[in-house]
Amino acid sequence: MLNRIRQSIVYRIGTLMLLTVLVALSSMVASYIISDAAENDAAAVNLAGSLRAMSYRLSAIAPSGDLAATRDLADEVAQRLAKVLSISDFSASDNLRAARHYNKVMHSWEQEIRPLLESIAASHTAMDSQQLANRLEPFITDVDTLVFDYQTIAEEKINLLRLVQLGSLFATVVLVYLSLYILHRSVEQPLKLLTNRSLSIAQGNFHQPPLEIDSEDELGVLARTINNMSDEIHATHRDLAHRVELKTAQLQKSHEALDFQYRLARRISEGPLPGTELGQWLGEFANVAGLENLDLCLMTPEGEAPYEHLVEGLGNEYCSGSECRMCVNTCGPSEEGESRVYRFPLEVDKRNYGVLMCSLPRGDSLDEEPQQRLGTFADSVTAAIAINEREAQDRRVALLDERAIIARELHDSLAQSLSYLKIQVTRLNRANRRDQVDRVAVEEIIAELKEGLDASYRQLRELLTTFRLQVGPGGLRGILEQSILAYREQHPQISILLDYHLDEVPLTPHEEIHLLQLVREASQNAVYHSQGDRVEISLTQADNHALKVCIRDNGIGISNAPEKRNHFGMSIMQERASNLNGKLQIRRREEGGTEVQFHFVPHYARERELVWREAV
Structure with a gap:
């Protein structure tokens, strides 16, 4: 009781x-x-x-x-x-x-x-x-x-x-x-006392002296429980605050790492990275990742030794800089003497461009996050090298394509004119070897030679003008207007009209170049060979997003044998049409003249149709 x-x-x-x-x-x-x-x-x-x-x-x-x-x-x-x-x-x-x-x-x-x-x-x-x-x-x-x-x-x-x-x-x-x-x-x-302590706890003050309630009743049990709870919450709060500080520091490091990766990716997208700048990026990465000894070896896919060896800190003391194929093919951590080395190959599409190494004292190891950062940096360097290589290859291909175009243009213009001049020179030699020189025939041949030279010079100027044309800020419409303006200056007797309705059509550079050359080729043929005084150029878009290009003239019309080689530059235009996966038609108009029609579906429309089919 x-x-x-x-x-x-x-x-x-x-x-x-x-x-x-x-x-x-x-x-x-x-x-x-x-x-x-x-x-x-x-x-x-x-x-x-x-x-x-x-x-x-x-x-x-x-x-x-x-x-x-x-x-x-x-x-x-x-x-x-x-x-x-x-x-x-x-x-x-x-x-x-x-x-x-x-x-x-x-x-x-x-x-x-x-x-x-x-x-x-x-x-x-x-x-x-x-x-x-x-x-x-x-x-x-x-x-x-x-x-x-x-x-x-x-x-x-x-x-x-x-x-x-x-x-x-x-x-x-x-x-x-x-x-x-x-x-x-x-x-x-x-x-x-319990109420005051509860209010203090509600305000976040968990570190207080214990409640001095020594009774054995319910309030005493509650006081001891609150004391224990307050101590546990204070300990938990202190532990959480410490963990928050650690997480904040980790997030700060992660933010710095993400900012570094973003700036590196943006720099890679701007252009090639030279070795000196890549060394600066390597040093900044070492500071961001908190790593001291880094080696970045850059190699050609066929080479056995690096053509550039970038070192941050002391690097790998066992690296000899030659016969690196074994090092490149090794991935992950390995023990080498007094060091523990982590290797990350610079590899993409089964092509190896080198290796990134991180050296630590023997017995130390990297956590998962630093390894991920090293791997990400290695991937970024690999992407930069691969992009540089692809851009170089694209430049080579573009250069070869440009040379092929120049050769084709020279063959279709100056080569024919020179062949014609060569024939006239042969005729002149024959006329000159006769016992009695026909002065009338010689003068006729000389006049034809002069006319051929004038035509060749004109064609050369047109080719130079064509090769100097570039698609500027005005896009395809601007370059077409410049070309038409040049034609009008050279041939004021011909009326050249442009009907352009492709302002809302996003064309790729590849499509713009081929479309420009095809329109120039067809309009040039109409100007020089149709013998008409009116040329109409129209570029429109159909309901199915296909583009329609039409060049009409009111001249004498195409010959009965249009398949003749190089007639009206047909072979050139056919080749350009095939490059755009389009369909080219050249026909004689009933009312007189020639009409060149070209239909093709641009890249953006093909992608949209593909996405729509996948959704269906």
């Missing part, structure tokens, strides 16, 4: 409340019992007090000789004496003071007073009122004593009731005070 009171504040408060209730109930029960016992005391006092008055009345009636009245009044006195006994808290046999006085009064009444009164009323005994009153004086004194006894009993009950109520009040006050004291000490103060 005591353990439960000590260990449970609820049980403690419940016990105090139960004691308070018991005191209140006891007080009420005792008050009820005492009040119930004192219920007839006032009636008994009144009845006993009325006996004195009736005794005085009998002393006045009996000497008058009225026997009936005397008997009636005597019976009423007897009845009242019996009623006093019936409402008293004692019986006639009790040995109480009041019981003895009652028996004395009863005995005096029955044995002396009543017989005397009846005898005087019956005139058997002569006695006047004064004498009778003197005779009744002892009886009346006994009645007064009995009345006093009843009054004393009532007062004792009232005093007892007062004592019970005072005791109950005192016990209640003591219990209430004790309850308030226990609540203040065991509940209010601990709750105040």
